[in-house]
Amino acid sequence: MEEVPTPHAGPGEVRIKVAAAGVCLSDVHLIEGSLTPRRLSGDTVTLGHENAGTIDEVGEGVSGITAGQRVLLRAGEPRDGVVFTRGVDYDGGWAEYAVARADTVVPIPDSLPFEQASFIPDAVSTPWAAITTTAQTQPARAVGVWGIGGLGAHAIQLLRLVGAAPLIAVDPLPAARERALAFGADIALDPADEQFDQAVTNATRGTGLGTAFDFAGVPEVREQAIRCLGENGKLVLVGLSDQPITVTDGIRFSYLGQQILGHYGSRAEHVEQLVTLAELGRLDLSRSVSEILPLSEAPEAVRRLASKQGNPIRIILRP
Structure with missing residues (x-):
C-alpha cells in the first residue's frame, strides 16, 4: 500500500470516488507473475478491474454524466481497436479514486448495491x-x-x-x-x-x-x-x-x-444487459459477496482468495 496524489479527470474523462472494488483471481495471478500486463507503459500499476462508485469530477467535453451519479466501471477500454484492461494495463480501482474514460462507465440503479455492482464487469x-x-x-x-x-x-x-x-x-x-x-x-x-x-x-x-x-x-x-x-x-x-x-x-x-x-472478457453490451437483469430482479448477486474488507487490508484479501479461505466468491474492498 502506498500514498499517491489524487488523480483528476482530464478531457473526456470522469473521476469516480470508489465505493467498492472486487478482488479477482486475475489479481492474484498478476501479483504472482503468472499473468503479466501486455500494454503497461511503466513498471507499476494500481490493481482493481472490478469497481463501482460515484462520479465526483467531470472532465472537459463530457456530456450526459453528472457529479453524484452512481456507476460501475467497465473492465476494458478500447483504444485504436485494442482493448486495454483496467487494473492491468492502466491504473484500476484499488484506491480511493479512479479516473476512467467517460464512455467506459455504466450507470447503475439505486436498487443495486455498490458491492454487487462492482464485480459485474468481470x-x-x-x-x-x-x-x-x-x-x-x-x-x-x-x-x-x-x-x-x-x-x-x-x-x-x-x-x-x-x-x-x-x-x-x-x-x-x-x-x-x-x-x-x-x-x-x-x-x-x-x-x-x-x-x-x-x-x-x-x-x-x-x-x-x-x-x-x-x-x-x-x-x-x-x-x-x-x-x-x-x-x-x-x-x-x-x-x-x-x-x-x-x-x-x-x-x-x-x-x-x-x-x-x-474466450476472454466481455463487451459493453454484456455489462449493460446484466445491469438490466439485476435491476429487474432476474439476477440475484447478493450471495456472491463473501466478505467486505477495508482497502488497507487488500494484501489480506489477496491471501484469503489465493488460499481459498472460506471458499469465497468475491471479496470486496471498501476504500
Missing part, C-alpha cells in the same frame, strides 16, 4: 459473454461447468437463466459443489470420482455435453471436459492458463465435429 460479464456470445448456448442442451469459483458460480446462475439443461457442475471441493447446487446446478460431481464418466452419461442420457466451460484453467480439466463432449460439442476456455491443450483422441474429436473455443 466475474459476471465474463461468463455471461462466454455463455451467450462465444458458446451461443442453446436451451435444453446439456452443459458442464468445471471450477465453481468466482466466475463458475455465476456461470451456473446464468446458464440456468438461459435454460441450459441438464446443468452439471464439477469441482473437487465439497463446499463448491454444494454452492453449485444452491446456485441452480442439476448435479454436482467430484472430478476424481471413479463413477464420473458414468454419471455424466446418465445425466445427459448418453448424448454427452453440448458445451463444457473450463473456468479452472487446468490441463487435466480440459482433457476430462473434452471426453464428456457429445456430437458438435464445444469446449470453451475461460480460465486462463499458459499450459498446452491436449486432445487425446483426435479421431473421435474430428469425427464428432467438436470444437475448442477461447
